[in-house]
Amino acid sequence: MDLLDTLTAKGLRGETPTREEALALLATTDDELLDVVAAAGRVRRRWFGRRVKLNYLVNLKSGLCPEDCSYCSQRLGSKAEILKYTWLKPDQAAEAAKAGVSGGAKRVCLVASGRGPTDRDIDRVTDTVAAIREADPAVEVCACLGLLSDNQAERLKAAGVDAYNHNLNTSEGTYGDIATTHTYADRVDTVQKAHGAGLSACSGLIAGMGESDEDLVDVVFALRELGSDSVPVNFLIPFEGTPLAKEWNLTPQRCLRILAMVRFVNPDTEVRIAGGREVHLRSLQPLGLHIANSIFLGDYLTSEGQAGQADLDMIRDAGFEVEGMGESTLPRHRADVAADAAQAPAAGGCGTAPAAGGCGTGGGCGPCGGHAHGHAHGDAATEAGHPDAGHDAPETAADEARTDLVRVRRRGAGTELAPNA
């Protein structure tokens, strides 16, 4: 197939495809699915071998957020019956992190709900990082605290934080449909602040909010231009009690095509399967490992994942290996750039202006959803599953509502029960 040959050749050279090629990939049919996975798998193995990076989420502060991100169970007015608690103490957070590291995670992601941290919150995170490092000096720490004010990224960097997560979530054109209390430009600004301070930028998207293929391609190209070192791909978990509760637009096949598109556009970047992996990929999760090189171990912020041991078994059974603490995730040429940025932070941001104009937070401060561009959600299976009317209809019908697979997190951080790791 010419398209896959072209995408593979470019990916093996570390080159980005054209928008048209990315759109054409999303329009491939289920008959071509294994060829798509195999092609993306060649690019994945070129840059990341058979390694799988494990990341572990610690929700430092859950629920009660004043922001209105439509996809989020922690949003203003959410009726989702999630855990709600204020800041964990440093020793509590370190205890939770320890469970993930013991399970094989090399990165701990410290997440707090809210618009953004106060300077006192930065102090709390500083103390928490110290407590985590005391137990595991080599562990990578990523913070996800929302929109950053001036000098907060520098303070996090000085505290020993390695990376900052803030997702763009969706295209600039649709951002106003999913959140009104902040803008896409606000999100871009925070990613640039983090990058400018020498923090590794982690920024991704949420698929399944009713967006078009063009929206997906827009946000993925914007992430590439923004210089994100890690791209979490969230699949919307339509939580009951949120505005997007009825948005069941994804199929496992569609999720694999989206992951493959993200891989081809970001051939040498960490691509992480984030929230919604179990809910939407289901029994096809192992195929996702052939495309992405990173996942979360165990539970998510407000929902439960499959057992941590099941994650480890899946990796081993699929012929992959857990990436070790001392191994570099990024290929040498990308790792060198990241190291240079960390040692000599730029004065004015990440250097590359994003094409579109907004960012969002990822794994921690959540994937988002939103009614994009007035698509008629759910009234036509092919439209919901594949809203790009300019391409042949995909062979997969829109997903059924698998509410049976959505489990609110009731264990780990903020509870008396042991974490899942």
Ligand code: SF4
């Ligand atoms: S995604 Fe983050 S900022 Fe938005 S509502 Fe959820 S916790 Fe608040």
